Amino acid sequence: MSEGTGIDAQRSPEARALRLERWRALLSGTNVTADGPRVDRAVRSGPVNLLMGVWLHATARLEQEAELTGLERSLLEPLCRVLGEEEVRAVGALYREQRETRSVTVVPQSVAFRSLAEGYEPEDFRSALVELLPLIGAMPNLAVVDPAVLAQGRSVDDERSTAALGEYGYGVTGFTGEAPGQTEHSGPPRAGTSFRARLEWDSFYCKKAVGDQWGGRDEIYWTAACNAAGYGHTTRTAETGAVTEEETYPIHGDHATGSKAFFDTTLNGCGTAVITLWEADQSHAEWYEALGEALQDVVDSLKYHDLFLSLIPSTELFGYLYTGVSMLATIWESLRNKDDLVLTRGIAFGPAALGMMHQYGGVASWTFDATADGMGHFTLYTRYTGEEPVVPPGSSTLISSGWPGLAGTAFTSDLDAACNVPGSSNHLYLFKGNEYLRYDAPAEEVVAGPKSIAGSWPGLADTAFTSGIDAACQVPGSSTDVYLFRGTWYVRYNVSTEKIVTGPSLTMFGWPGVSFIGTDAASAVPDHPKDVYLFRGDQYVRYNAVDNKIVNGPWSISAGWPSVEGTAFSYALSAACSAPGHEAVYLFKGDRYLRYPI
CATH class of the missing domain: 2.110.10.10 (Hemopexin-like domain)
Structure with a gap:
């Protein structure tokens, strides 16, 4: 990789111009350079990429000087803070121009054809999400998994879900598991008994290294953004250098504090984690961390706390997490260098999954296989070190x-x-x-x-x-x-x-x-x-x-x-x-x- 690409360099006119070209490619469905974004991924996710669509809709309304809704302002402010309002307005102009061709394929058509005179309120987003749940549920990169796999020592990922993760560049894994009232003939979900839930970085195995085609340093690090009711946390690990194939490496925790915990809260429901594997130079890490925190703020602006109160992740939570991860993956395509990002995956879990981890040694494995893009194949190991989840009477x-x-x-x-x-x-x-x-x-x-x-x-x-x-x-x-x-x-x-x-x-x-x-x-x-x-x-x-x-x-x-x-x-x-x-x-x-x- 080239040097001198820290935050200041990424805010230069040249860097902004390059990102706008990538946006033009994404929105038009045309690759402009070999180093450009994976347009096919964005198009493939388009019919369900709701949050991305609402964000682009808001950028176009900003560019048109429309009066933004509170939701739209909360969606735009984080990236305006990092990229600058001028760049966000420019993205809005590109999106508006592409809308006029009637061929926007990277967002749901219900968003693409919505009048720019109409803004999005929270209830509009949620209604649209509910309508898209059947489509999201059929996406190959959404895997709904029985927590029993954690007890039986099998990998969380099967061949199909692993292939879909590589094909789309991201995916979501949601654990089943029963809670009070969560049955076919049930009423509303019930609150459980609070317990300390803590997930930690453990190690990773490199089956196939990424390599660094630009001749810079080959560094691996991980980021996580986690949520539960009343809880949000982001972290970036220290980097691991000189990674070689068929070796296992410990993860030394947060780059600043050394803490190994990436999810740590008193839980009375379910939670989510979005984990990304990176290969990037040190000079990029600060820039990507700032972007990652801004994007997490975008997703947090849509957090519906009731989705986290059930003892198992609901179908709607799967959809909410999926559309958030889909947006993150799409925006990363426009902002990153080709060999920076490897894969992003979201995980939705409840006491049933954490209970299996607690009972059977605490360790879970997660596949990050991007060999189709020449970006390596890794297995992440996380460890549950929290209290044993307490499931109240009546829970099944x-x-x-x-x-x-x-x-x-x-x-x-x-x-x-x-x-x-x-x-x-x-x-x-x-x-x-x-x-x-x-x-x-x-x-x-x-x-x-x-x-x-x-x-x-x-x-x-x-x-x-x-x-x-x-x-x-x-x-x-x-x-x-x-x-x-x-x-x-x-x-x-x-x-x-x-x-x-x-x-x-x-x-x-x-x-x-x-x-x-x-x-x-x-x-x-x-x-x-x-x-x-x-x-x-x-x-x-x-x-x-x-x-x-x-x-x-x-x-x-x-x-x-x-x-x-x-x-x-x-x-x-x-x-x-x-x-x-x-x-x-x-x-x-x-x-x-x-x-x-x-």
């Missing part, structure tokens, strides 16, 4: 996330029944269809199965129970027996002798006072010598199985289990059982479960 999680030993089986969704194994403090039976398995909950591994019920429960031969179990529970006080329910029938079964003790009998006769027509789920009451819970529809009873009488109920599940009110767990449960090692009950529904303290 994907079974595949919380029960990693079930990976590769059909038992990660739509369980029919669950039951504590008599005589064991750790093992559970899980039933689905005509199969079952035995699971060690603390060890998180399958001990036996999946196997057919008919082949492993010989005492059930010639009964309908070999075709499937609707509900099951350990017989209170017994070290050998379980209750199995199917339709309106039940049996008491000895797992040691492999024989039926009682039944098959109609539940209404064997459980006097219970008027349920069928049983959805059943569970022994934790550490109680007599009682079980029976669930049907939106009702449940607590039943003394020794004295054969109802203790409580029938009551609505919502009334007796108030933390599930308004969620899908308030009716038609799939399965239930006592949680080994806890004064709690596991409730299962579809592909989700929750642990409810008793």
Whole structure:
């Protein structure tokens, strides 16, 4: 790279003229030089590049001396501060001229055809964003990821998402994970329990170096811009020089303070981080840092705090983050030298993802593969060093996330029944269809199965129970027996002798006072010598199985289990059982479960 390109040089007339030429290329869809911006990337993102479009709309209105809205002023001021108002007005003139050709392809057409007499208010932007969510959700560089990958030791990125990151030059990864009310039939999201969330730089691995085609120093550094409700933070790491292939390098923290933390706040919801990998000379770093902070201020001006209050990132938050990162990537194309920027990626996470990191060593890996542009291939390692996220009662999680030993089986969704194994403090039976398995909950591994019920429960031969179990529970006080329910029938079964003790009998006769027509789920009451819970529809009873009488109920599940009110767990449960090692009950529904303290 050439020297003498610090902040003063970047504000020179020559540098401004070069940037305006790059803007002209982006807006017209024509590369002006081999060293110019990747116009194809900007065009590819155009239909969903909403924030970029609103910013350009505001620049044209500024150039036309229109009365700007408060939102437009907050969008323009940061870059006017760094680039100067004259340059921002010049960009507006270029955009206005290109609009007149009716061929603006780098922003959504709804923005390109909007009259310059109309400004953008916050509600206008949000309405436009909601309309674009289906398109954003289909973008190949938006990956929605199950936090279970963090538990299973796999890379966060698959082949498809890695290729899309390289193709677009940026991307967004959003983690799923369930929160109170965040189900198909749910109401508004609920607040969780606050905890200290802290993410740190750890190290990076260089699979293929960038190289420096201009003969300057080859330096790698990272920037991050993070947000949560009431929190915003930007940082730039110290540089790592003389990077060579197939080597791992520690990241020494912020270039000024040495702090390794790039996200550090008390979290009561979800958060986002935008991480960029750079290869640039020292003289550029100050300039890019100033630009990065200004661009972050632009994005912050649109921060909708309610998007961060849910315990999982919502589809709208994915879209908000995506359009912000898309704008950053587009503007960087107009401002950078060709070999400065490598890749930018946004990450949206909640307690489920952070909880997986905390539970499984804290380290997560993130791929930055720009070999298609000759810009290297790196893997970033970050580390979670915060507190264990506390998920309140009523919060649900994907079974595949919380029960990693079930990976590769059909038992990660739509369980029919669950039951504590008599005589064991750790093992559970899980039933689905005509199969079952035995699971060690603390060890998180399958001990036996999946196997057919008919082949492993010989005492059930010639009964309908070999075709499937609707509900099951350990017989209170017994070290050998379980209750199995199917339709309106039940049996008491000895797992040691492999024989039926009682039944098959109609539940209404064997459980006097219970008027349920069928049983959805059943569970022994934790550490109680007599009682079980029976669930049907939106009702449940607590039943003394020794004295054969109802203790409580029938009551609505919502009334007796108030933390599930308004969620899908308030009716038609799939399965239930006592949680080994806890004064709690596991409730299962579809592909989700929750642990409810008793």
